[in-house]
Amino acid sequence: MREPDGVRTGPASQQGMRRANLALVLGVIARAPRSRAEVAAETGLTRAAVSSLAEELITGGLVVEEGPATPSGKVGRPGTALGLNPRGPGGLGAEIGVEHLGACAVDLRGEVRAWRRQEIRNRGRTPAAVLADLAELLRRAVAEAGLRPAGLALAVPGLVGSSGGVLQRAANLDWRDVPLAAELRLALRAAGSEDLAELPIEADNEANLGGLAELWLGGGSDHFLHVSAEAGVGAAIVIGGRLLRGARGYAGELGHVPVRPDGPRCVCGAHGCLEQYAGETAVLRAAGLEGIRGDWVALLAERAEAGDAEVREALAGAGAALGIAVSGAVNLLDPAEVVLGGGYAQLAPWLLPAMRAELAARVTVRPWSDDRLTVSRLGRRGPLLGAAVGVVRAIVVDPGRLAGG
Amino acid sequence: MREPDGVRTGPASQQGMRRANLALVLGVIARAPRSRAEVAAETGLTRAAVSSLAEELITGGLVVEEGPATPSGKVGRPGTALGLNPRGPGGLGAEIGVEHLGACAVDLRGEVRAWRRQEIRNRGRTPAAVLADLAELLRRAVAEAGLRPAGLALAVPGLVGSSGGVLQRAANLDWRDVPLAAELRLALRAAGSEDLAELPIEADNEANLGGLAELWLGGGSDHFLHVSAEAGVGAAIVIGGRLLRGARGYAGELGHVPVRPDGPRCVCGAHGCLEQYAGETAVLRAAGLEGIRGDWVALLAERAEAGDAEVREALAGAGAALGIAVSGAVNLLDPAEVVLGGGYAQLAPWLLPAMRAELAARVTVRPWSDDRLTVSRLGRRGPLLGAAVGVVRAIVVDPGRLAGG
Structure with a gap:
């Protein structure tokens, strides 16, 4: 409520204003093609200002005229729609x-x-x-x-x-x-x-990058924890539309959050990290598939789908561990959503029940509901x-x- | 590196510019009294602009002329220093x-x-x-x-x-x-x-509020996790000078991060929350002082100081639990510092060794050193x-x- 919205370090200038308005106009056009009049209406800029800014964007190769804009029921000729240039950079x-x-x-x-x-x-x-x-x-x-x-x-x-x-x-x-x-x-x-x-x-x-893809192309929330697996377990924390990178760029190491402080030793040297329960090696071991090569996610999904009890149990165990670690993260960060992405998206049907049970039991001091845990539709294409x-x-x-x- | 720095939702305007520059000038004056010339030099604004903005701040009762500014070795009369008005709001x-x-x-x-x-x-x-x-x-x-x-x-x-x-x-x-x-x-x-x-x-x-006080009046870092105890265990996450509030304002519930998933039942309904190891009731119970009334922090500090082994052991146990929960938070958030505040500041001598040991053992995938865990000098005055x-x-x-x- 009270903290500063970032302390300014330089004066606001005419040049800075034009640059900001250039971004404002392009942002509107990027959401959907718009006529100059529509851009003016949406941004609050004058028609003249929009025309000048649009000219600069066209000259720069970022924007093209796409032919008549959709008539909006107003009298007179529809303006030409401006759109992002598909042959631009x-x-x-x-x-x-x-x-x-x-x-x-x-x-x-x-x-x-x-x-x-x-x-x-x-x-x-x-x-x-x-x-x-x-x-x-x-x-x-x-x-x-x-x-x-x-x-x-x-x-x-x-x-x-x-x-x-x-x-x-x-x-x-x-x-x-x-x-x-x-x-x-x-x-x-x-x-x-x-x-x-x-x-x-x-x-x-x-x-x-998987978390940013989810922000830009995913479910529409701008405040979420994106949990993914490739070789390791990773997370991206997105807050108000921005990725939290941490003081030195190391934020998001969910894989090394302690799940059971006296648990098995992790490759990182600590004990009981999430990766020891929900990482590739751990899940394959629990499923009796240690040492298998190739696409572990596809293999597990295939076997779980086919009803393999050992694989299903291994995935439920991973889901429970994910639920414990994510409960801590939710209590700490209060995200609007938790999104299961990367390899986990494909394994979600067998991870989710145990994960949901842990979240329901452990996120109790504030409202939480199952539907706040979702599955990314980008999956492994995210990064x-x-x-x-x-x-x-x-x-x-x-x-x-x-x-x- | 690539995510947007917040998408603009309104046009940059002359009025917005003046308001931003007013904040820029007052921000410089707030750091230390300055002459108009110094303000101009620091902000990049013209002398005329600074004079006009300063006039508005003086009229508004926010700024006063404090007499001659410290001569800065330049030729000519020193300008009058402008300072925040101690009789202002x-x-x-x-x-x-x-x-x-x-x-x-x-x-x-x-x-x-x-x-x-x-x-x-x-x-x-x-x-x-x-x-x-x-x-x-x-x-x-x-x-x-x-x-x-x-x-x-x-x-x-x-x-x-x-x-x-x-x-x-x-x-x-x-x-x-x-x-x-x-x-x-x-x-x-x-x-x-x-x-x-x-x-x-x-x-x-x-x-x-304790975390914000630490940001404004404390050690100078603008990227830290502030961990404090009053009746419960709380945390404030400060990132780039801003408090992370979460999607609905509930961020920072470190007290309910799971430390041992099968641990004792917490008042929140979950099992093994940090509060069950490092909260007032838990520490007093471990110290054999259950049910004691009055200032628990002062009491524990006094007894630990006097060499009471049971109290010292109870605090070491709390420190270890804090270390486990904070390790998870550090792996997730990558803060530049962890600050022990509130009641914990007073108990720090007996909490820190175990806390440091856990952090050293569990924060291994990125650089970490003991001196990144500090003690707030504001302590319980923070909130x-x-x-x-x-x-x-x-x-x-x-x-x-x-x-x-």
Whole structure:
């Protein structure tokens, strides 16, 4: 109620105002094509101001005239509708998984124009070898999409922190301190993709990007905890439409929240972490499938579907552990929703009952209901979608950076 | 890296610009008295703009000329320093504890001008009886301070949520759904304090206000988890200088994070909540002091100081439980610091060793060091200070509301 809404550090200026209004106009157009008059009505800006701002956005290649706007019942000719330019700058996403690589290109509207996935066991390979394959996959995705990316974002199964480009630790790949952005640039250059090598490149944790994809393309809430599994267990905390990154970029390590303080020793050195109950290795072990290779999520889903009691019990155990850890997070964070994403989305039918029971028993000091625990419809596509869409979102949110405003 | 910095919902305007610049100027003056020239240099605004904005702040009673500014080695007469007006609008804080009432008045600079505390057992009394006493305490505090409050904020040991004025549940007072703001207004009126009854009144959870006090008056970090104990165990999560309130205002319920999922049953209905290990009742029971009345924190501190082994062991047990719950929170939130506040600050010497050991063992996937767990110097004064200072902070952050900007 009382705390400051961020202390200003610079003066409000005419230039800053124009840049803010450029973003305001593009934001309205991004939601749906609009005539200049409609933009003026929605933003509160004058017609003249909207025309001038729209001109700048058109010149910058971000907006196109799409032909007559839908007549709105008013007298006179309908205005021309302005829409995001599908041939404008796009976003390029890449993903390094333990068992796969991915590449995705989206246009300025966030529509997927190319989607490539390659199953390949990356555990134990060197970053250079993996990035060479990834560079080739990216080259093909861009060629297929036929657009000019404005940036490249890379989803990785490990800690990136606030460095933006250095993977500090990826236990499941056995990588440490890899300057991913720089090495991917080299790999792109070696693959002859000079244009892609020139792009801004950022890396981010897959759970963060999965959470952002849920925010941008998912259920519509802007205040949620997104819980996902790939090789490890991760979470993204979204508050008021923003991802909580933490003081040094390490927020969301739900996998290492203690579930049973005296439980089994985790790879992280602590005891009884959530990953020891709901991570890939733990669930496979509980299901009697230790050491199985390939897509563990698909395998478990298939067996549970077929009625395999041991698998179902293993998933119920994982669900209970998830419920305990998530109850703590709900008591701490008060999210509007908890979203089960990544691999967990596919396993949800067998995780949810136990998870719901724990939440109902443990979230009692404030209202809670079962329907606040939902399943992501993006599932395992989340991180790669989040990577690619993030690039174009950044343009829409602050077009002044590109359009020279 | 990529998520939007909040989508604008209205046009940037000349009026909005002036209001923002008014806040910018007052923010600089609030940090330390400054000449107009210094304000211009720090803000990037022109001298003329600063003069006009300063005039508005002076007319509004928020700023005064304090005589010559410190000469800064430059040629020419030093300018007159502008400072916050100590006779400008003030802030009034009130506190309802289980065993006490408090009232505090601060001036616009946040300096305490009156501080009153009354030991009284409120458990089991009606809200009306308690508020009548509080109204009298407030009347005396304002008379002593000799200032004109701009608002009143009330710290309570319970859930307020985003209602702002209704106490939904205070287990330790056995109150439910009390429209505190409205009832305090009635009590003030009945006590003859018509002027105070006219003020904006808000209520907030004591742990939230304690955390805000730490942000404004404490160690200087703007990214921390503040853990405190009064009757219950509470936490405030501060991220980038803002209190995380959650989707419905219930964030920070660290006391109900599960520590041992099969542990003792909590008053909330769940099992093994942190409060069952580190709350007042649990610690007193572990120390063999169950049922003792009066100031439990002071009593435990005194006995631990005197070398009472049972008390020391009880506090070490509480520290370990705090360490387990806080490890989970650190893994989830990645705060720059964890601050032990409220009653825990006074008990810190006996809580810290076990707490540090748990954190070291359980926060391993990212850098962590003992010195990131600190002790608040505000201790139990936090919530009441936070209530009063919050009122004047709101003015400094957006003076346009008062000064008509």
